Amino acid sequence: xxxxxxxxxxxxxxxxxxxxxxxxxxxxxxxxxxxxxxxxxxxxxxxxxxxxxxxxxxxxxxxxxxxxxxxxxxxxxxxxxxxxxxxxxxxxxxxxxxxxxxxxxxxxxxxxxxxxxxxxxxxxxxxxxxxxxxxxxxxxxxxxxxxxxxxxxxxxxxxxxxxxxxxxxxxxxxxxxxxxxxxxxxxxxxxxxxxxxxxxxxxxxxxxxxxxxxxxxxxxxxxxxxxxxxxxxxxxxxxxxxxxxxxxxxxxxxxxxxxxxxxxxxxxxxxxxxxxxxxxxxxxxxxxxxxxxxxxxxxxxxxxxxxxxxxxxxxxxxxxxxxxxxxxxxxxxxxxxxxxxxxxxxxxxxxxxxxxxxxxxxx
Amino acid sequence: xxxxxxxxxxxxxxxxxxxxxxxxxxxxxxxxxxxxxxxxxxxxxxxxxxxxxxxxxxxxxxxxxxxxxxxxxxxxxxxxxxxxxxxxxxxxxxxxxxxxxxxxxxxxxxxxxxxxxxxxxxxxxxxxxxxxxxxxxxxxxxxxxxxxxxxxxxxxxxxxxxxxxxxxxxxxxxxxxxxxxxxxxxxxxxxxxxxxxxxxxxxxxxxxxxxxxxxxxxxxxxxxxxxxxxxxxxxxxxxxxxxxxxxxxxxxxxxxxxxxxxxxxxxxxxxxxxxxxxxxxxxxxxxxxxxxxxxxxxxxxxxxxxxxxxxxxxxxxxxxxxxxxxxxxxxxxxxxxxxxxxxxxxxxxxxxxxxxxxxxxxx
DNA sequence: TTTATTTACGCAACCGTTACCGGAAAACCG
DNA sequence: CGGTTTTCCGGTAACGGTTGCGTAAATAAA
Numbered sequence: 001x002x003x004x005x006x007x008x009x010x011x012x013x014x015x016x017x018x019x020x021x022x023x024x025x026x027x028x029x030x031x032x033x034x035x036x037x038x039x040x041x042x043x044x045x046x047x048x049x050x051x052x053x054x055x056x057x058x059x060x061x062x063x064x065x066x067x068x069x070x071x072x073x074x075x076x077x078x079x080x081x082x083x084x085x086x087x088x089x090x091x092x093x094x095x096x097x098x099x100x101x102x103x104x105x106x107x108x109x110x111x112x113x114x115x116x117x118x119x120x121x122x123x124x125x126x127x128x129x130x131x132x133x134x135x136x137x138x139x140x141x142x143x144x145x146x147x148x149x150x151x152x153x154x155x156x157x158x159x160x161x162x163x164x165x166x167x168x169x170x171x172x173x174x175x176x177x178x179x180x181x182x183x184x185x186x187x188x189x190x191x192x193x194x195x196x197x198x199x200x201x202x203x204x205x206x207x208x209x210x211x212x213x214x215x216x217x218x219x220x221x222x223x224x225x226x227x228x229x230x231x232x233x234x235x236x237x238x239x240x241x242x243x244x245x246x247x248x249x250x251x252x253x254x255x256x257x258x259x260x261x262x263x264x265x266x267x268x269x270x271x272x273x274x275x276x277x278x279x280x281x282x283x284x285x286x287x288x289x290x291x292x293x294x295x296x297x298x299x300x301x302x303x304x305x306x307x308x309x310x311x312x313x314x315x316x317x318x319x320x321x322x323x324x325x326x327x328x329x330x331x332x333x334x335x336x337x338x339x340x341x342x343x344x345x346x347x348x349x350x351x352x353x354x355x356x357x358x359x360x361x362x363x
Numbered sequence: 364x365x366x367x368x369x370x371x372x373x374x375x376x377x378x379x380x381x382x383x384x385x386x387x388x389x390x391x392x393x394x395x396x397x398x399x400x401x402x403x404x405x406x407x408x409x410x411x412x413x414x415x416x417x418x419x420x421x422x423x424x425x426x427x428x429x430x431x432x433x434x435x436x437x438x439x440x441x442x443x444x445x446x447x448x449x450x451x452x453x454x455x456x457x458x459x460x461x462x463x464x465x466x467x468x469x470x471x472x473x474x475x476x477x478x479x480x481x482x483x484x485x486x487x488x489x490x491x492x493x494x495x496x497x498x499x500x501x502x503x504x505x506x507x508x509x510x511x512x513x514x515x516x517x518x519x520x521x522x523x524x525x526x527x528x529x530x531x532x533x534x535x536x537x538x539x540x541x542x543x544x545x546x547x548x549x550x551x552x553x554x555x556x557x558x559x560x561x562x563x564x565x566x567x568x569x570x571x572x573x574x575x576x577x578x579x580x581x582x583x584x585x586x587x588x589x590x591x592x593x594x595x596x597x598x599x600x601x602x603x604x605x606x607x608x609x610x611x612x613x614x615x616x617x618x619x620x621x622x623x624x625x626x627x628x629x630x631x632x633x634x635x636x637x638x639x640x641x642x643x644x645x646x647x648x649x650x651x652x653x654x655x656x657x658x659x660x661x662x663x664x665x666x667x668x669x670x671x672x673x674x675x676x677x678x679x680x681x682x683x684x685x686x687x688x689x690x691x692x693x694x695x696x697x698x699x700x701x702x703x704x705x706x707x708x709x710x711x712x713x714x715x716x717x718x719x720x721x722x723x724x725x726x
Numbered sequence: 727t728t729t730a731t732t733t734a735c736g737c738a739a740c741c742g743t744t745a746c747c748g749g750a751a752a753a754c755c756g
Numbered sequence: 757c758g759g760t761t762t763t764c765c766g767g768t769a770a771c772g773g774t775t776g777c778g779t780a781a782a783t784a785a786a
Contacts, residue, residue: 003507005480007742018766023744033764048501053480055742057417058771074446079436086436086463090470095477097460100449107453114458117368117416138411144366260650267653285650287623290630292655370772381736386774396734418772421741 006047015043026051065095066313067115069108069124071151072227073100077256077284077302078125081150084306085123092314094120101127103225109135121145121313126153128190128225145316149309151195159312161305161329165195168298168333169202172252172280175296175335177210179343181250181278184218187235187262189255191221199254199282218248222258232261240271250341253281260285263295263340273340280341282333293339300333369412378406389414428458429676430478432471432487434514436463440619440647440665441488444513447669448486455677457483464490466588472498484508484676489516491553491588508679512672514558522675524668524692528558531661531696532565535615535643538659538698540573542706544613544641547581550598550625552618554584562617562645581611585621595624603634613704616644623648626658626703636703643704645696656702663696 008026012019017040025032025040026049032040057063068085070078082098089096097119099111108127115122116139124136124146133153140146140156148160176184186203188196200219207214220235239248253259259281266273273279273293280296288295308329316323371389375382380403388395388403389412395403420426431448433441445461452459460482462474471490478485479502487499487509496516503509503519511523539547549566551559563582570577583598602611616622622644629636636642636656643659651658671692679686 003479003483003502003505005505008744009742019742020744020746020767021765024765027744031764036764050476050480052421052742053477054417054420055771056744058415058421058741058773059743059745061771073436073442073449074439075442076437076439079438079442083437095462099458113413114416116366117413120366139366142366142368263653287648287650287654290626290655291650291653371774372772382773383737383775384735387735390774394734399734415772418741419774421743421771422773422775424741 005052006049007052008049011040011043011047011049015039062120063095063118064093065097065119066121066123066317067119068096068098069111069115069122070098070100071103071125071127073098075256076286077300080284080302081125081306081309084303085310086306088307088310088314092310094314103128103227105130112136112139116144121147121317123147123149123309123313124153125149126151126193128193131192143322145313147309147313147316149305151193154194157326159309159316159326159328161309161312161331162195163300163305163333164330165198165333166202166205168282168300168335169199169252169254170206171202171335172296172298173203173206174210175337176250176252176278176280176341177206177212179250179274179278179341181248181343182212183215183246183248184212184250184252185220185239185248186218187220187222187232187239187251187253187255187258189222189258190225191223193225196221196254199252203252203254215246217242217246222255226255226258226261229261229264232258233265236262236265240269240277248277250278251280253279253283255281256283256285259283259295259297263291274343278341278343280335280337289336289338296338296341297336298333299336301331305331368415369410370415371412374403374406374410374412378402425483426458426481427456428460428482429484429486429680430482431459431461432474432478432485433461433463434466434488434490436461438619439649440663443647443665444488444669444672447666448673449669451670451673451677455673457677466491466590468493475499475502479507484510484680486510486512486672486676487516488512489514489556491556494555506685508676510672510676510679512668514556517557520689522672522679522689522691524672524675524694525558526663526668526696527693528561528696529565529568531645531663531698532562532615532617533569534565534698535659535661536566536569537573538700539613539615539641539643539704540569540575542613542637542641542704544611544706545575546578546609546611547575547613547615548583548602548611549581550583550585550595550602550614550616550618550621552585552621553588554586556588559584559617562615566615566617578609580605580609585618589618589621589624592624592627595621596628599625599628603632603640611640613641614643616642616646618644619646619648622646622658622660626654637706641704641706643698643700652699652701659701659704660699661696662699664694668694 008022009019012022021032022040025037026044066089068082070082072078086096097115099115101108101111105127108130112135122144133155136153137156146158150162152160152162173184186200188200190196204214222231222235224231226232253262266277271277283297284299284302288297371385372382375385384395385403388400389407429452431445433445435441449459460478462478464471464474468490471493475498485507496518499516500519509521513525515523515525536547549563551563553559567577585594585598587594589595616625629640634640646660647662647665651660
C-alpha cells in the first residue's frame with residue numbers, strides 16, 4: 001500500500017496554471033490576482049491539499065521539529081519530563097520526535113544519527129551505559145543545537161537543565177540521620193553517571209557533616225543502572241547479609257527504578273520499614289503515597305525540568321550563532337517524608353521536615 | 364545556529380568526481396572501479412558522511428518510519444503499549460515518531476495531519492473526545508496504511524488489535540458477585556468510546572446472568588474520560604450519597620486513570636476496601652500490588668498489544684494493495700485479584716479466581 | 727588494423743516546493 | 757497614440773539524492 005497525496009504540480013495541471021502561480025496563490029502573494037487566488041485556494045481545500053513537509057524541509061533545510069533522546073518511555077520520570085517538553089514545543093509550533101535508548105549506547109548512537117538529519121535541534125539525556133561522547137561532540141561542532149537535560153554531559157559546552165542532585169541526596173540523608181539512623185546505605189544507578197556521583201557526594205557530605213564514618217560496604221552501584229530487578233536484588237542482599245553491627249538501618253536509593261525495586265524487595269522479604277530499615281529514595285513514580293508503608297521520596301520537578309530544557313533549546317534555535325555563555329538551570333527536588341522513613345513520630349520532626357521542603361522549593 | 368552536514372555534492376567536488384559516480388561508489392555498484400570506490404568510501408568515512416534522509420524520502424516516497432498516535436505519554440498503559448511497538452519496529456528497521464493527543468480531537472487531527480506526510484504508516488488509538496472520524500477516513504481512502512489499537516474505529520475497515528474488554532469486565536463483575544456484592548456500580552470513561560461501551564456490556568451481562576437488576580444510578584460515565592481527578596470525584600460522591608439500600612457495595616472502574624483516582628478517593632475519605640466497597644478496576648499502573656489495600660485489577664497485555672498491532676502494520680506496509688480481509692486481534696486481559704475486592708478469605712474462592720485467570724490466558 | 731564490446735564515468739531528469747527573473751498584457755501618463 | 761509602469765503569471769534553478777542513458781577510452785574480437 002502506498003499513500004499518494006495531492007501535489008502542487010497536480011493542482012497546477014488541473015487548474016491550467018503554472019506551478020509557481022499556484023504556490024504563490026497559496027501563500028497569498030500580492031503578485032497574484034484575487035480571482036486566481038480564490039480559484040486556487042478553493043480547489044486546494046476541495047482536494048484537501050497538504051504541502052509535503054519533506055519537500056519543504058529539503059528546501060528550507062529546517063523542519064520546525066526537534067528530537068528528544070530519552071532513556072525509557074516506560075519510566076514515570078521520563079514520561080513526565082517529555083510531557084513538559086512536548087507542551088512547550090507544541091506552544092512554539094514545533095513537532096517532536098522521541099526516540100528511546102533503553103540505556104544502550106548502541107541504540108543511543110543510532111537514535112542520534114537518525115535524528116541528526118531530521119530535526120533542527122536535540123534534547124539529550126545520556127544513556128547510563130555511555131562512556132564516550134565523541135558522536136555528540138562531532139555533531140555539536142558541526143552546528144547542531146543540543147541541550148542536555150537530567151543526565152548531562154560536561155564535555156560539551158551548551159545549555160543544560162538538571163536537578164540539584166547533590167542537595168536532594170544531602171537533605172534526604174540528613175533526614176535519615178535526624179530519624180536516628182547511623183548506618184546509612186546508598187544504592188545508586190550506574191557508577192559512571194555524573195548524576196549518581198553527585199547524589200553520592202551529597203550523601204557523603206551529609207554523613208561527614210554529622211560526623212558519621214562511612215563503610216565502603218554500604219555503598220553499591222549497579223553496572224547496568226538498575227534496569228532489571230535482579231541488580232537491585234543483589235545489592236540489597238549484600239547489604240542485609242552484613243554482620244549485625246555493620247548492617248544498615250537506613251537506605252538512600254538514588255535512582256527511580258532502584259527505589260521501586262528496593263521497596264519491592266523489602267516488602268517481599270517482610271523487612272519492616274522504617275523499623276528495620278528506613279527507606280527514602282529518588283522517585284517520581286505515582287501512587288508512592290498509597291503504598292504501605294507509604295514511601296518517602298526525593299521527587300524531581302520533572303515537568304518543569306522538561307519545560308525549562310525546551311526553553312533553552314528554543315533559545316538556541318533562534319540565535320544566529322553559538323552563544324558565548326551557556327546557562328545551567330538547576331531545579332530543587334522536593335523531599336517528601338512519609339512512613340517508610342519516619343521513625344520519630346513527633347510533630348516537631350515532621351514540622352522540621354515540612355519547613356525544609358518549603359525552603360527548598362523557593363530556591 | 365544551523366547544522367550543515369556533508370553532502371554528496373561536496374564530496375564529488377572534493378574528489379574531482381561526478382555526483383553520480385560518488386553515489387554509485389557508495390552503493391557498491393559494479394559500474395565503478397575498485398580504486399574509485401575505495402577512494403570515495405574512505406573519504407566518506409573520513410568526513411563522516413550521512414545520507415540526507417529527507418532527500419531520500421522525497422525521492423523514494425517512503426521513509427521506513429511510522430507514526431504512533433497516543434493519548435498520553437504519561438500513562439503506564441500507553442507507555443507499555445508504545446514500548447511493545449517500538450521494539451517490534453526497531454527489529455524491522457523502522458523508526459518511530461510518537462505524537463500525543465492528550466484526549467483532544469483538535470490535537471489528534473493536527474497530529475495525524477503532521478504525521479500523514481512524514482511516515483509510511485500509522486498506528487492510531489482514537490482520542491476519547493473524538494466523535495467524527497472523517498479525517499482518518501479520507502486519509503485511509505487515499506491509501507495510507509492505518510492500524511487501530513486499543514481504541515478502535517469501527518467505521519474504517521482495517522486491521523485492529525484490542526483487548527477483550529467485554530470479557531474483562533464480565534469476569535471482574537462475576538468476581539465481585541462471587542464475593543457477595545449485590546449492588547455493583549460501574550464508573551467508566553467517556554460514554555462515547557466503544558471500549559467503555561463494551562466494558563459496560565460485559566458488566567451488564569454478568570449482572571443479568573446472576574439475576575441482579577441494575578440501577579441506573581450505579582452507572583456513571585465521565586464526559587472528559589476522566590483525565591482530571593475531579594471527574595471521578597464527582598461520580599464517587601454521587602454513588603456514595605445514595606440512600607443506604609441503593610448504595611453500592613462493589614465497584615468496577617473501567618479506565619486506568621479512573622481506577623487510580625477512585626482508589627485515591629476511597630483512601631482519602633477513609634472508606635474501607637473491600638468491607639464498605641469492594642473495588643476492582645482496569646489498570647496497568649505499576650505498584651498496584653504494594654498499595655494498601657492492594658488493588659484488584661483487570662490488567663491488559665499492554666506490551667503484547669503493541670507488538671501485535673505493530674506486526675499488523677508491518678504486514679500492511681509490505682502488501683501491494685489493500686487486503687480483502689482484515690484481522691481483528693483480541694487479547695485477553697488478566698484478572699488479578701487482591702485485597703481491595705477480596706471479601707471472602709476462603710481458599711476455595713481464591714482458587715476459583717486463580718483458575719479463572721488461567722483459563723482466560725489460554726484463549 | 728578495424729570493428730565490436732566492455733569498462734568507468736558524467737549528464738540530466740526527477741521527487742515537491744519556493745524564489746528569482748523575465749515577459750506579455752493591461753493600465754496609466756503626458 | 758507612444759512610452760512607461762503595473763499587474764499577473766510562467767519558466768527555471770535549487771535543495772540532496774538516485775538512476776537511466778549517453779559516451780569516451782580501453783579492451784577484445786575479427
